[in-house]
Amino acid sequence: MNINKVILAGRIARLFDVKYFDDGTACMAVTLATTEAWTDKSGSRRERSDFHRAIFVGRSAEIVQEHAVVGQELYVCGRLIHRAWGEGAQRQFITEVRVDGM
Secondary structure, three states: OOOOOEEEEEEEEEEOOOEEOOOOOEEEEEEEEEEEEEEOOOOOEEEEEEEEEEEEEOHHHHHHHHHOOOOOEEEEEEEEEEEEEOOHHHOEEEEEEEEEEO
């Protein structure tokens, strides 16, 4: 059995513009920030944020465009996808969450 499942709950850090595929399907990316907080050995409170790129396709992209604002909390479920582009030393990679539900 294979499972590729991601659940993220965080705050919207950035909203990208909606793009449309040739068939008219909407696609939108959102940067979602998740923050971890802890107290270190000296008693100081520490925080670390991770940023995740979430991709919405279809009606969910339109809903996010209409209702989401930076700073708003968002809970998403989806799967990891990896993409690469470029050649040789210019080759770049990205890992994204393809959102199935929110």
